[in-house]
Amino acid sequence: MTSINPLDVLLWTLRRNEKDVINLYSTMSPMMQTATGGEMLNFGYWDDDHNTPITAQENLCNYFGIVSELENAKNVIDVGSGLSAPAKYWKKQYDNLSIYCVNINYSQLHSGKSSNHNSFNSSSTMMPFSSKSVDRILALESSQHFKPYSDFLSESKRILSEDGLLVLAVPITINSPSANKLGILKFTWSSEHYSLKQIHEFLNDAGFSISEEKLIGPSVYDPLADYYVANRDRLQKLIIKEYSPMIEKILFKSIQKMKQASESRIIDYVLLKCHL
Numbered sequence: 001m002t003s004i005n006p007l008d009v010l011l012w013t014l015r016r017n018e019k020d021v022i023n024l025y026s027t028m029s030p031m032m033q034t035a036t037g038g039e040m041l042n043f044g045y046w047d048d049d050h051n052t053p054i055t056a057q058e059n060l061c062n063y064f065g066i067v068s069e070l071e072n073a074k075n076v077i078d079v080g081s082g083l084s085a086p087a088k089y090w091k092k093q094y095d096n097l098s099i100y101c102v103n104i105n106y107s108q109l110h111s112g113k114s115s116n117h118n119s120f121n122s123s124s125t126m127m128p129f130s131s132k133s134v135d136r137i138l139a140l141e142s143s144q145h146f147k148p149y150s151d152f153l154s155e156s157k158r159i160l161s162e163d164g165l166l167v168l169a170v171p172i173t174i175n176s177p178s179a180n181k182l183g184i185l186k187f188t189w190s191s192e193h194y195s196l197k198q199i200h201e202f203l204n205d206a207g208f209s210i211s212e213e214k215l216i217g218p219s220v221y222d223p224l225a226d227y228y229v230a231n232r233d234r235l236q237k238l239i240i241k242e243y244s245p246m247i248e249k250i251l252f253k254s255i256q257k258m259k260q261a262s263e264s265r266i267i268d269y270v271l272l273k274c275h276l
Helices: 006-015 018-036 053-067 085-093 106-111 149-159 196-206 221-230 232-239 245-263
Strands: 075-079 098-102 118-120 134-140 160-173 209-215 267-275
Touching: 018 053, 018 232, 053 085, 053 134, 053 160, 053 221, 053 267, 075 085, 075 149, 085 098, 106 118, 134 149, 149 160, 149 196, 160 196, 196 209, 196 267, 221 232, 221 245, 232 245, 245 267
Parallel strands: 075 098, 075 134, 098 118, 134 160
Antiparallel strands: 160 267, 209 267
């Protein structure tokens, strides 16, 4: 059984510095893999045809690739690439791509290593690429961890070609809700709680324009929560083989609150296509 000190998890979530995020994902990602049966770490984009974790996650990757216009791209950086599962998916869809996975978490980067992409153990704010060298920078459900966000955007601006695209998928809050409204998510939502207004301001200050924006929270949080509730008995048995029952209970309460917050328009999930 994986031993997790709840106090450590709480401190990692509250402080959220680079080391904390690495520790959190190194500890908790295997639980998500256990629950989904795959290597993708995103929430998924759910509909009637994509109603299981793996199919919903692949659907989000597919839609993200379409928004990113990957059919016209050559050199792509996937920042905060997790276990590199999205990069592997995109390479199968768009064989012409040269994909570079950037992740500060060496353990994840090493686990996801593959011959179909190049891997760089690097921060999102100091990436090892020359100026104007790539035509896409992608951050699929990862940029909410990048600090300072302005430094990530400045670095992206440096690296992107003049006609390049920055594409983001970001869990967001609506109107900067209070801790009381977020409830348990205040402690278990392990990233910065950026509002859409803040993201807009960050992009505008960095010199980016938004050419496409789509809010998809109801197709992300709500069906994910419904799936977990409907399958909790099976998922609970899988999770408590590796984690304590208390960890699964916290996860369950967080997922319930996530759906409630989504339905109450406290949180959402945005896709943004941006250009210089």
